[in-house]
C-alpha cells in the first residue's frame with residue numbers, strides 16, 4: 271500500500287507516468303468512467319478548501335466511484351476531541367482511499383501510520399501540498415512541453431505558501447531549472463527549503479524583492495496569495511498583503527510565452543484584467559487538478575490503463 275504525503279514520494283519516473291496518465295485522461299476521459307466502480311474516497315478536510323476537496327470528489331465521481339467525508343473540523347468528531355489516528359482507523363473501514371487536509375503539519379503522515387487505506391496529503395499547515403504540485407507540473411508540462419530547462423519565478427508569500435515548498439522540492443529534480451524567489455524580506459522561503467532541496471541539488475537561485483525586474487527572464491511565474499490564516503497578527507498581514515499585484519502593465523515586461531500559474535484562491539495579487547491574457551494559466555491549472563487527481567486515485571489503488 272502506498273500513500274502520497276510528500277512530493278518526493280513519487281520518483282521522477284513515477285511522476286512522469288502519473289502525468290502521462292492524467293494527460294491521457296484529459297484528452298479522453300470516457301474510457302475511465304467506470305474504473306473505480308464500487309470504490310469509495312473519503313475526503314477528511316479539517317481546513318477550508320474549494321478546489322482540492324471538490325476536484326478530489328469530482329475525480330472519484332468521474333471514475334465511477336463514490337465519495338464521503340467532511341468539509342470542516344467542526345462538522346466532524348474532531349470537535350469532540352477525536353484524534354487523527356482514531357479517525358483514520360475508523361475511516362479505513364468505510365472507504366478505499368482517503369484525502370486529508372489538516373492545519374497541523376505532519377497530520378496526514380500520522381494518519382498514514384494508522385491507516386489501512388492509502389492516505390493522500392491534501393495540504394498540511396504551511397508545510398506541503400503534493401497534489402497541488404502534481405497539478406502545477408501537469409499545467410507546466412501541457413503549456414511548455416517540458417519540465418526541465420526553465421527559469422521559474424515564485425512570487426508572494428514564500429514563507430507560509432505550502433504549494434511553493436512542494437513545487438520547489440519537486441522541480442529541483444529536473445535538469446536546467448533556475449529559481450527566482452520574489453518576496454518581501456518577512457515572507458522569504460524558509461531556510462529548510464533552501465538547505466534541504468535547492469542547495470543539495472545545486473540549483474541556481476536568486477532572492478529578490480522586485481517583480482518588475484524579474485519579469486523579463488521568467489518562463490513561468492507562480493503567483494501566490496499572502497496566507498492570512500497563518501499570520502500571528504493582522505497588522506503584519508495588512509502591511510504585506512498587497513506587496514505584489516500582477517497587472518497587465520507588468521505582463522508587458524514578460525516573455526510572449528511565459529505562463530502565469532496560481533494555485534488559487536486569488537485575493538488581490540492578480541488583477542482581473544490579466545485573466546484575458548493568453549499567458550494566464552491558473553483556471554486551466556484548476557481544471558488540470560481533476561485529471562491529476564483521477565490519475566492519482568487510480569495509481570494509489572493499483573489501477574492502470576489495462577483495467578480500462
Ligand code: CP
Pocket residue numbers: 318319320321322323393402533534535
Ligand atoms: N489550491 C488549493 O489548495 O485551493 P483550495 O484551498 O481551494 O483547495
